Amino acid sequence: MTKIIYDTFMSYLSHEDKASAVAYAIGLLEDGKVDHESLYLDLLAPSLIHFECTLEDEALCIWKEHIRTSIIRTIIEASYVSLIKRIEHVNKINVSIMVTTPAFEYHEIGAIMNTHLMLLEGFDATYIGANTPKDEILSALRTYNPDYLALSVTNQYNLVITKQITDEIRRYFPETGIILGGNAFRDPHNYLAIAHDKVLNSLEDLKAFAKEVAK
Ligand code: B12
Structure with missing residues (x-):
């Protein structure tokens, strides 16, 4: 640039x-x-x-x-x-990711951008919207059954709701992987208590993850 x-x-x-x-x-x-x-x-x-x-x-x-x-x-x-x-020319890696921001989290530009970046890395990625209540997330998981749910969180005060969501996902959808991304997770202390499989915060992270999980 x-x-x-x-x-x-x-x-x-x-x-x-x-x-x-x-x-x-x-x-x-x-x-x-x-x-x-x-x-x-x-x-x-x-x-x-x-x-x-x-x-x-x-x-x-x-x-x-x-x-x-x-x-x-x-x-x-x-x-x-x-x-x-x-x-059309990207190698598909057969891994699906549903991207959202949890209830009360309005910052969505990072989530939308990264959904597009995931598509470029060969993921089958879908953005389901911002400020998504827990029950809507669970309902979308039931319907689409993605390999991963990616939660983008900016404000630290949304960590509590994020924990509630991820705890329920672990309970009802143990097969679904959980990805955390966004500014709230720049500080590792913020994800210690939150169930997750991966924290991704950059294009480099996304590329490495694509290599790791490609089917
Ligand atoms: C635009 C903006 C808003 C918009 C959001 C509109 C929208 N539709 O998204 C509006 C006006 C709604 C808003 C509201 C508020 N905002 Co605001 N907002 C911003 C601003 C200016 C830019 C955020 C942004 O879009 N950045 C661009 C994106 C691309 O960057 P990003 O989110 O960091 O994402 C990058 C990475 O984190 C990563 N990433 C993000 N998600 C994911 C997910 C995955 C899977 C991966 C791989 C990577 C990834 O990739 C991106 C590219 O590198 C920031 C300023 C700043 N310094 O960030 C403040 C900021 C985030 N807001 C802030 C605050 C306090 C608020 C409000 C509480 C008060 C207010 N100012 O109105 C409300 C809260 C609303 C709510 N309930 O969520 C604070 C947050 C402080 C904190 N850390 O808690 C900031 C930092 C401003 C500040 N300096 O005080 N905001």
Whole structure:
């Protein structure tokens, strides 16, 4: 990712110019200047993670955060069109993963991005939504019976509900593997008490995991 690409994109975002930001990002993919991995991890993720609002009015900052998230989300969804073309040529590894964020966890961009990245690594991955109540997760597991459930968690105060969900999965779906990902699990202390099979937090982790579990 060159500095000029990054700066141009950030300038559209800072002006909340959604049309230009979306057209520019999708143009980068179409012209082969970036691949999906680099678009997501070197451009879109940093644009949110380093989001700063200098306005004194905090309420306005939250709206600005919403506008920026909506632009990024549109780009990710629009990038799916070229993603499916790439997936046709990806070696499938016959491992299915259902991705979600648990109840009360609204931060979903990492979960959506990583669902796309999983598809590029050959997984059969499905994002079932954010803020998903425990019973809905259990019902989806019953219906789709995936090999793994991936829970993306950002806020540490959602660790308690995550523990409740994973305990029930272990009890009722002992065959289903549990993957934890997201900022809440950067600190290993946060997953010590949570039932899981794998903690994944980067593309490198995902690639290594694909090699490990490929059928
Ligand atoms: C956008 C945003 C929001 C949006 C989310 C919209 C949406 N649809 O997702 C909205 C406005 C809803 C929001 C709300 C809140 N937010 Co907020 N939000 C952010 C912000 C600016 C960006 C988050 C983001 O999308 N990052 C980009 C993604 C791609 O990064 P990521 O999630 O870290 O994911 C990466 C990795 O973690 C990993 N990953 C993530 N999941 C998974 C899963 C798997 C399987 C794998 C392999 C990898 C993986 O891959 C990604 C790429 O590297 C951050 C700022 C920051 N520094 O992160 C604050 C931030 C996360 N929010 C914060 C807070 C406090 C809140 C609120 C409580 C209050 C508020 N400010 O409004 C509410 C809580 C809502 C709730 N109940 O969940 C805090 C969290 C503090 C903490 N650690 O607990 C942050 C850090 C802001 C801050 N500096 O205080 N937020």
